[in-house]
Amino acid sequence: MEVIMTIRNDAYSLKHVVTTQQFDTNALIRFIFPLADRMREAVKMGGNTLLAGQRMISWFEEPSTRTAASFAMSMAQLGGEVSFATDNASQFSSRAKGETIEDTFRILNGYHPNVIVSRFATAGDAAKASKISKVPIINAGDGNNQHPTQALLDLYTIQKKFERCNNLKIGMVGDLHNGRTVKSLAYLLGKFKKISLYFVSPLSLRIGDDIKIYLDKHGATWSEHEDLRDIADQLDVLYMTRIQRERGSMLTSAELEPGKFSINKPVLRLLPKEAIIMHPLPRLEEIPNYVDGDKRACYFQQAENGLYVRMALLTIILAPIHIPRLLNM
Amino acid sequence: MEVIMTIRNDAYSLKHVVTTQQFDTNALIRFIFPLADRMREAVKMGGNTLLAGQRMISWFEEPSTRTAASFAMSMAQLGGEVSFATDNASQFSSRAKGETIEDTFRILNGYHPNVIVSRFATAGDAAKASKISKVPIINAGDGNNQHPTQALLDLYTIQKKFERCNNLKIGMVGDLHNGRTVKSLAYLLGKFKKISLYFVSPLSLRIGDDIKIYLDKHGATWSEHEDLRDIADQLDVLYMTRIQRERGSMLTSAELEPGKFSINKPVLRLLPKEAIIMHPLPRLEEIPNYVDGDKRACYFQQAENGLYVRMALLTIILAPIHIPRLLNM
């Protein structure tokens, strides 16, 4: 994979957003997160017009209403527009007739949008599309592979709370085998220092070896557990995920015990006072409603942060000329 | 239910539109309907820019293409934009995975729209969402419960024609048991004086007791009939509704006789010269095409009036500062 984001002093260039790994710590800490802060301030004032006259195509091969909404609202807050959106392209469009992803993106390029945000049905298609697209592409998820903007908003949420991305103990709980979110975030955390990951999952849903190998290579610590209560008292971040119903039904009654892979009152008591509770949402039983009132709960803020991070990325891609001013460089 | 719309002299405030009942006669006659008149004039001139820079999310848990289009065009005529729209949220979004309506609206709030128009799959969800939403919500129908903007546009159509909402005889014909439209309009009419309602329906599709009790309490007169021809000569307003095909197939051949629950030429002869014929559309056999040429037919104007009423509501919610000028107050 070519280097897609380049930063040198105050020169930066970002073409496509394809993977989590393409962002180095410098890009995150010096550009993306400070810009997200500026975006939060702009939204409070009613938005800005950095992308006035710019046109997004929102091309979702399968529906992901939440993600599509977040991108659309990011574009709107920046004064740009979603000129065309589809959320079912793989069912209805030419792709359903057998067209290659490359042909699809060649044609979308011909409509001259300024940026294409796309959810791809197939892992790896974001990379394929980015190879032939002259128009910037943002990967809004490709199959079970990557969801880089989700990982960025997760990390931004952590950074806002702790004012650091190093030296953190993060517990990840739930279906770690199938969760794209957890994988992408783990890849990103691996780039920082003194990171300890606690993977808490049923035996049948453990995290893949690829992540473990990656973490070892980057010097991050990790351990595996089968009960959240065993490690809750050590965490800075408790990152919960949903076990999908069809998979949940395969769990033993012992595995379904509250507190094991879900939050209950004992977990809340164990969890340090300064910790935060995250979740990519939607949440079900794994976070009971009464947790919402806990000061450590920040999953709704986390979803909101997606708006700011996506606004930051769109600005870097489409209006980089404004960055020095926005960041007082 | 808290008072959601407040009016005192020239001070008014409207947060959410949840039910028909929340509007009192003063709000309708002094603010909403005169504003709708101003909107009609603005549309003739090509629209206005009262809502420039304002962003709507159109969040339909199930499709209602007509209603969604009417709201979107209202926003566009006011210079605002629909920044994100979905018409199938209950099938594809996180709601399908079991998320509560409160969680969904907390997250939508985090995207910072100025207003959310929503069709809810479940009766009562509009009220639930409005309780937690800081962003104004407009209920575009919640299950079989309410469709307040439809009732408002219906009443506005009557008011435009008769220059009054009191002292009216209204015949409501068709499936009165399941029709949300008829229920909502009856609730609204009950607030006015000297209202007589004639409910004309097959025995199996009579209007519910809740409406009758409500009307009794408010001093409105009502009666039930099984043949439109029995009362057509007494009406100011003939409000037709469609009997859905699956229900229509359960009617006896006597009940299907033209003129009983549908318009035919004898009905047109009976109906007073100054009466009007309304229908929420789509219409089928209950209004044959030849009725379109009759001067009393106003169902297409009624649909168009939805544009003006929704523009008025959006202005009251999002740009109240302009109301005194618009109304010469």
Place this chain on the structure above:
Amino acid sequence: MEVIMTIRNDAYSLKHVVTTQQFDTNALIRFIFPLADRMREAVKMGGNTLLAGQRMISWFEEPSTRTAASFAMSMAQLGGEVSFATDNASQFSSRAKGETIEDTFRILNGYHPNVIVSRFATAGDAAKASKISKVPIINAGDGNNQHPTQALLDLYTIQKKFERCNNLKIGMVGDLHNGRTVKSLAYLLGKFKKISLYFVSPLSLRIGDDIKIYLDKHGATWSEHEDLRDIADQLDVLYMTRIQRERGSMLTSAELEPGKFSINKPVLRLLPKEAIIMHPLPRLEEIPNYVDGDKRACYFQQAENGLYVRMALLTIILAPIHIPRLLNM
């Protein structure tokens, strides 16, 4: 059919776009194609604002993602907006409940858009809708009948390459029986002089007699063939189309031989150096990927040309006052 486009000296008027036949050669050569050239230049400069404040409804009774995207981006490039879009109106909307196309368009008119682009499920519905619509309608395909903007962009592509629409030899290959595209283009080509058409298809998928009769009447030459290699060396334009999988499965193995109804290397060798290869896309096996590198391949440019032609049509319909200036008349 009334005359829908009128041109006299520098006065021109276009209300609806319903059929291919409504455009005469003068309209194409003097107005539409030169305007499309201006639009291409405008897009390079980032678009224009000829349609600022104008509102399109994109009303597709069935999905055609590619066509809907092309129209939406055309509107956006002109500074106008798609204020409401649906791509499944025949499944979800009132049409599914039995409403006539006339009623639907009466109601859409009441929402006061400036233009309605519509894909109709049923042949002939575009003409029906145009008869009652005061708002301009553009037919984006009606059943298996017409797809006039596709034919216009096809012919524009030919005109750009050869600087003429007369005196051309065009081979049309594939499923000529069911292809709306080929039919529409043949109707348009028939209006020009010295046109020779070579229809190359399996016996079971030959072009209809209506086209042959039309071409005879207009003095165009045509012939039928069962192997592309027999006539490839005589062509100016090789217009390929896809044989749909379900129909392809009925072909004999002899008919499926590469080069017969598909391009292979021998076909490329036979095809004259100055010829062009077109395809309405999506393409499958009938144009192998290695053809993309051939200088004669222009199917992606053809798709892009749709943007410019649709921008030209929208300008003629919605902002004709700008035409003299744009064309230096």
